[in-house]
Amino acid sequence: MAAVYQALHRRVSSLVCRLHSTYVRKMRYLNQLKEDDSLCRQAQTSGTFYLFHNLSPFLQKVGKKYLVPQLSAAEMKGILEKFQEAEQWIEKSVLIGCSDEHRPCFALDLGALDKSVIESELQGSFTDLRKALFVLDGKDSPLLALAQSLLRWHDSHQYCSKTGQPTQKNPAGSKRVCHASGVTYYPQMSPVVITLVSNRSRCLLVRQPSFPPGMFTALSGFCDLGENVEEAVRREVAEEVGLEVESLRYSASQHWPFPSSSLMIACHALVGAQRAEISMDTLELEEARWFGMEEIVEGLKREPSSSKQDDGSFLPWFPPKQAIAHQLICEWVQQQTAQTA
Ligand SMILES: NC(=O)C1=CN([C@@H]2O[C@H](COP(=O)(O)OP(=O)(O)OC[C@H]3O[C@@H](n4cnc5c(N)ncnc54)[C@H](OP(=O)(O)O)[C@@H]3O)[C@@H](O)[C@H]2O)C=CC1
Numbered sequence: 001m002a003a004v005y006q007a008l009h010r011r012v013s014s015l016v017c018r019l020h021s022t023y024v025r026k027m028r029y030l031n032q033l034k035e036d037d038s039l040c041r042q043a044q045t046s047g048t049f050y051l052f053h054n055l056s057p058f059l060q061k062v063g064k065k066y067l068v069p070q071l072s073a074a075e076m077k078g079i080l081e082k083f084q085e086a087e088q089w090i091e092k093s094v095l096i097g098c099s100d101e102h103r104p105c106f107a108l109d110l111g112a113l114d115k116s117v118i119e120s121e122l123q124g125s126f127t128d129l130r131k132a133l134f135v136l137d138g139k140d141s142p143l144l145a146l147a148q149s150l151l152r153w154h155d156s157h158q159y160c161s162k163t164g165q166p167t168q169k170n171p172a173g174s175k176r177v178c179h180a181s182g183v184t185y186y187p188q189m190s191p192v193v194i195t196l197v198s199n200r201s202r203c204l205l206v207r208q209p210s211f212p213p214g215m216f217t218a219l220s221g222f223c224d225l226g227e228n229v230e231e232a233v234r235r236e237v238a239e240e241v242g243l244e245v246e247s248l249r250y251s252a253s254q255h256w257p258f259p260s261s262s263l264m265i266a267c268h269a270l271v272g273a274q275r276a277e278i279s280m281d282t283l284e285l286e287e288a289r290w291f292g293m294e295e296i297v298e299g300l301k302r303e304p305s306s307s308k309q310d311d312g313s314f315l316p317w318f319p320p321k322q323a324i325a326h327q328l329i330c331e332w333v334q335q336q337t338a339q340t341a
């Protein structure tokens with residue numbers, strides 16, 4: 001009776017599964033790979049691999065375009081054989097996604113191997129991630145950002161903070177376990193608020209001393225423990241520019257791999273027009289000022305390379321479209337345009 005029931009249950013589950021959308025099936029499969037170690041090991045033999053070297057992704061230049069090659073398991077084997085390194089290297093890979101057809105995709109850092117040998121073998125180069133994100137098409141960028149964050153997390157969590165013993169990663173790389181203490185570690189990220197402050201007719205942008213010359217962006221700051229998003233926005237605006245937020249509105253969020261792994265939570269905040277005098281935190285910021293609509297529209301069109309003037313000063317330009325700050329600034333322009341139309 002139990003066997004009949006189980007067979008029936010399996011049949012119903014498989015029918016229900018077939019009714020699910022491609023997206024739901026894909027998410028369920030990815031979750032299975034994280035939970036089922038032998039399924040994940042098996043998936044490594046049919047998956048594709050993004051390569052990194054000391055956290056820099058491997059890119060190929062074809063004509064004027066940059067591409068991120070995905071290597072098959074057989075190609076990976078071919079490369080590793082050049083180093084007399086066996087397949088144990090594949091075990092260091094981390095799962096970062098899969099195609100709609102359930103072909104899993106992994107990332108692997110070959111930082112211990114000679115970079116130039118791999119580069120000449122595969123005819124490409126390991127490129128700083130910040131540069132890579134700005135030269136690639138949209139679809140590869142989030143995967144590379146995720147891959148680097150995950151690889152970095154594994155690299156810096158090789159030992160248990162309680163026992164000092166080595167931790168072991170699961171095949172998918174979704175966690176690490178210390179077998180001595182039984183503690184499981186999961187990849188972490190830091191929530192960061194990024195806020196476009198506006199007093200309706202103008203918006204406020206800032207510069208940190210480390211920014212490239214001429215670049216201004218929205219205010220940002222790491223959330224403190226115990227804070228919610230609203231409190232973090234109010235505190236950061238008060239700390240960095242001495243203004244009090246009257247109201248705020250959530251816009252969108254973005255995973256950001258710099259400096260390690262942040263979840264950027266983007267908001268618009270309004271401050272009162274009467275109390276709009278900036279008092280800047282000079283420890284963190286080099287400049288903070290109000291921008292009118294015209295200056296913002298001009299700045300959005302400006303390339304960093306055309307920002308330098310004859311007298312050596314720089315005209316303002318803003319982060320590129322890959323950064324959520326860009327989206328906040330564009331939304332503000334749209335809102336202003338709609339209000340004045
Ligand atoms: N995608 C986008 O559009 C944008 C992204 N950002 C990102 O937002 C991040 C945060 O913005 P920022 O204004 O610098 O933040 P903060 O205003 O919070 O200031 C940064 C300082 O906070 C301290 N800090 C507190 N918590 C952390 C933590 N969890 N990790 C690292 N440092 C911490 C560090 O100080 P100390 O070193 O003294 O300990 C750090 O130098 C930046 O790293 C930047 O990459 C920023 C703007 C635009």
Ligand SMILES: [Mg+2]
Binds near residue numbers: 284
């Ligand atoms: Mg800040």
